Amino acid sequence: MSTGQFHFRSRMRRVTDVAVTSLAILATLIVVAPLVAIFGYLLYKGTASLNLAFFTHVPAPPGELGGGMANAILGSAILLMLASAIGIPVGIGGGIFLAEFGRGSKLANAVRFTADVLNGVPSIVMGVAVYGLIVSQQHSFIPFSGHFSAFSGGVALGIMMIPTVCRTTEEMLLMVPHAVREAALGLGVPNWRSVLSITVRTASPGIITGCMLAFARVAGETAPLIFTALGNQFWSTSLKDPIAALPLQIWVYALSPYDDWHRLAWAGALVLIVLIVMAVSLVRFVTSRGVLKGTS
Amino acid sequence: MGVGIEVQNLNAWYGNNHTLQDINLNIPANHATALIGPSGCGKSTFVRCLNRMHETNPIARVTGVVRIGELDIYSDAKPVEIRRRVGMVFQRPNPFPTMSIYDNVAAGLKLNGYSNKRSLDEIVERSLRNSALWEEVKDDLRKKSGASLSGGQQQRLCIARALAVDPEVLLMDEPASALDPVSTSKIEDLIFQLKSQYTIVIVTHNMQQAARVAEKTGFFLNGRMVEFDSTHKIFTNPSDKRTEDYITGRFG
Numbered sequence: 001m002s003t004g005q006f007h008f009r010s011r012m013r014r015v016t017d018v019a020v021t022s023l024a025i026l027a028t029l030i031v032v033a034p035l036v037a038i039f040g041y042l043l044y045k046g047t048a049s050l051n052l053a054f055f056t057h058v059p060a061p062p063g064e065l066g067g068g069m070a071n072a073i074l075g076s077a078i079l080l081m082l083a084s085a086i087g088i089p090v091g092i093g094g095g096i097f098l099a100e101f102g103r104g105s106k107l108a109n110a111v112r113f114t115a116d117v118l119n120g121v122p123s124i125v126m127g128v129a130v131y132g133l134i135v136s137q138q139h140s141f142i143p144f145s146g147h148f149s150a151f152s153g154g155v156a157l158g159i160m161m162i163p164t165v166c167r168t169t170e171e172m173l174l175m176v177p178h179a180v181r182e183a184a185l186g187l188g189v190p191n192w193r194s195v196l197s198i199t200v201r202t203a204s205p206g207i208i209t210g211c212m213l214a215f216a217r218v219a220g221e222t223a224p225l226i227f228t229a230l231g232n233q234f235w236s237t238s239l240k241d242p243i244a245a246l247p248l249q250i251w252v253y254a255l256s257p258y259d260d261w262h263r264l265a266w267a268g269a270l271v272l273i274v275l276i277v278m279a280v281s282l283v284r285f286v287t288s289r290g291v292l293k294g295t296s
Numbered sequence: 297m298g299v300g301i302e303v304q305n306l307n308a309w310y311g312n313n314h315t316l317q318d319i320n321l322n323i324p325a326n327h328a329t330a331l332i333g334p335s336g337c338g339k340s341t342f343v344r345c346l347n348r349m350h351e352t353n354p355i356a357r358v359t360g361v362v363r364i365g366e367l368d369i370y371s372d373a374k375p376v377e378i379r380r381r382v383g384m385v386f387q388r389p390n391p392f393p394t395m396s397i398y399d400n401v402a403a404g405l406k407l408n409g410y411s412n413k414r415s416l417d418e419i420v421e422r423s424l425r426n427s428a429l430w431e432e433v434k435d436d437l438r439k440k441s442g443a444s445l446s447g448g449q450q451q452r453l454c455i456a457r458a459l460a461v462d463p464e465v466l467l468m469d470e471p472a473s474a475l476d477p478v479s480t481s482k483i484e485d486l487i488f489q490l491k492s493q494y495t496i497v498i499v500t501h502n503m504q505q506a507a508r509v510a511e512k513t514g515f516f517l518n519g520r521m522v523e524f525d526s527t528h529k530i531f532t533n534p535s536d537k538r539t540e541d542y543i544t545g546r547f548g
Contacts, residue, residue: 179390183454185352187404187461188380197407202394 039273046270049263054271059233059249065260069268071235073275075150075244076219078237079229082154083218087161088211092200094162095169095207100195112170119163124223130156131227143240150236150243153229157221161214168210172203208287212280219276222247246272298495299365299464300325301346306360308341308350315341317519319360323512328487328496330506330527333516334542339499342516343467346497347382348375364465380408383458383494387470389450391442391457397424397433400442400453404461419460427456428486448479455486459494466490468498472505484509503543507531515539 053068060067094111102108130152138146145152176199184194200207218224225231230242231252237243246268253265301323308316316338323329331339344350345358348369362369369378391400399406401420410416420437424430429452433445442453451471458466468487472480487496487509500506506513507527514524515536523530523539534540541547 177390179386179388180392182349182352182386183390183392183457184403184407186347186349186379186384186386187407187457188376188378189404189407190376193407198392198403202392204394 042266042270042273045263045266047267049267050270054264054267058235059264061233062256062258067264069244069246069249069264069271071232072244072246072249072268073271074235074237075229075232076246076272076275078150078239078243079154079157079225079245080215080219082151082239083157083161084211084215086155086158087214087218088165090158091162091165091211091214092169092207094166095173096195096200098166098170099173100199112167115163115166118159119167122223123160123221124226126156126160127224127227130159130224135228147240148228148230148242149240150229151239153225153243153245154239156224156228157218160218160221160224161211164214164217165207165210168213169203169207172206172210173199175206176202205287208283212283216276216280219279220247220272222251226251246275297464298326298491298493301465301495301497302361302363303346304361306342306345306362307358308338308345309357310341310353311355315519316345319521321514321521321524323495323497325495326491326493327512328491328498328510329512329514330510331497331499331514331516332501332503332506332542334547335501337516338519339514339516340469343384343469343497343499346465346467347379347384349379349384351375380404380461381463382465382467383461383463385451385454385458385466385468385471388474389447389454391445391450391453393441393443395442396438397440397442397445397453398437401456401460403457408461420456423456423460424453426459426490427452428482428489429453429456446479448475448482451475451479451483452486455483455490459490463494465495465497468496470499470501473501480505503531515542517542 053066054070055068055073056070057066057068058071059069094115098108098112102111134142134145134152134155135148136146143151180202181194181199184198185191189198225245225248229245229248231248232242232244250265250268250272253261253268256262303319303321303323306316306319307314319342331342333339341350346362346364346369350356350358358370360370364378364382367373367378367381369382392403395403398420401423402416405416405419421430421434424433429449432449433440433453442450445453451474455466455471472483475483484505487498490496498506498510510527512524513527513530515522515530515534515538517538523534523536525535529535530539531543534543
C-alpha cells in the first residue's frame, strides 16, 4: 500500500469516528430532551398554583377559587399501596415460578405468554374489565363489589403491575450465575430454600427495579380508574367508597372550563411526577443501605 | 474425622452421552486423592457423583454404588443430607455475592435452620482459621461482601463455607485452576493441613499439583479409570502405557 493510500484511509477512519460519535451524542440528546422539556414546562406552569392549600385542602366547589388536592394525593397513595400489595407478591411469585420451578414446562410457557399479552392490554380495557367483574355486579366472594370503590381501583392497578413485575423477576433470576445455585445446593441446602434465600436475594436489586418501574407506570394511570375508583371531591380513606386520585383529578380539572382549575391541574401534574420520583428514590435509598462493600 | 469412599460399578450419563463407565475404586479416609486426566475424561462428573450433584442436571443419570463411610448414598439417604456430609469446592470461586463474609461462611448452617448465634460466631472463626483466611478478613467480617475479596481469598472463603457445615469428605473440582501461583500454593498448603481431618478428593489438570498434595492418584481417560495407585507409583512407574504417555506429555 502506498503512503498516499494510507493517509487517505486514516483520514477516512477519523471522519467516520467523528460522524458516529456525533450521531450517538445526538441520539442521547433526543432521548433526554422530552423529559427535560416536560419537566421544565410543568415547573413553569405548575409552580404558580402550588401553595400550602394545595396539599391541605380538598377541591373547592365549582365557581369558587382556591382549594387543593390533598384528598387526591392521599387517594393515590392508598390506591398505590393496595395495587402494590396485589401486584408485587403475585408478580414476584409468578416470576419465581417461571425462572425456577416451572422452567421449560408447558404451564410456564403459557404463563409467560399470558403475562406478555396482559402487558399489552390497553389500560382503559383493564378498567372496563374490572368494572365488569367487580363494580357492575355484587359478588359474595369479592369485597366491596357492586359499586364504584377504592378497592376496585386498586385491583385494576394491581393487575396492571403483575406482568411487569413477573417478567423482570424472571429475567433477573435467570441472570443469577449457575455457580451461585450450585454453591447453595453443594452445601446441602434444599432447592426451595436455595431459590428463596440465595437466588432471589442475589437478584433482589433487579427485582426491586422491576417493582419500581411497575409502580411508577401505574401511578400515572387514569384510564383504569375512571370505571373503578371514579374519583371523589371529598375526603375519603375507605376502601369501599369511591376515592380521589391525582391522575383522575388532573384529568377532570384539565377538561373543565375554569382557568383556576387548569392551573390546579398543572400543579397536580407537577406534584404527581415529583411524588413518583420521591417514592422511587426512597425505596432505592432504603434498599441500598443494607448493601455491603464490594457487592456488584 | 474423614471417612473412606467405596465406589462400585459407577456409570453416569448426560443424555445419551455415557460419561463414566464402570468405575471401581476405594478412596482412603483422611488422605488426599488426586484425579488427573485430559479435559472431558469424566473426572469432574465422577466427583459430582460423590455428592449427588450430578443429578441436579435434568438430563443426567447414574447407576452403581457409592458408599461414604457406611452410607450407601444412592439408596440410603436424600441428596440434601449427603451434600451436608460431602462438601464441595468448585473450579471458579462462587461466594454468595450479596452476603457478607460472615454470612457466606455461616450460610450452610443458617439456611439449614441453625441459629445459635454464639456457636455460629465460633464456627465462622474456626472455619476461617482452618481455611487460612481469618487474619486477612477478621476486621471486615460483616462489612464486606464475599465478592469484594480477591480470587484466591474468595476460593479460601468457599473452602471455609464448605468446612463450616462440618463435612467428612471435601471434594475439590480444580480448585486452583482460576488462581495465580501465590494463591495456588496457599490452597495447596491448606489441602495438606486439612487432610488430617477430612477425606479430600481433588480434581486437577496440574500434575505437579497432584504430585505435591496427594497420596493416591487416579488417571481417567475417555470416561474410564485407567489406573489408580499411590501417587509416587503413578508418576514414576505407571503400570499402564496410556498413563505413562499422559504424564510424560505425549498427549492430552
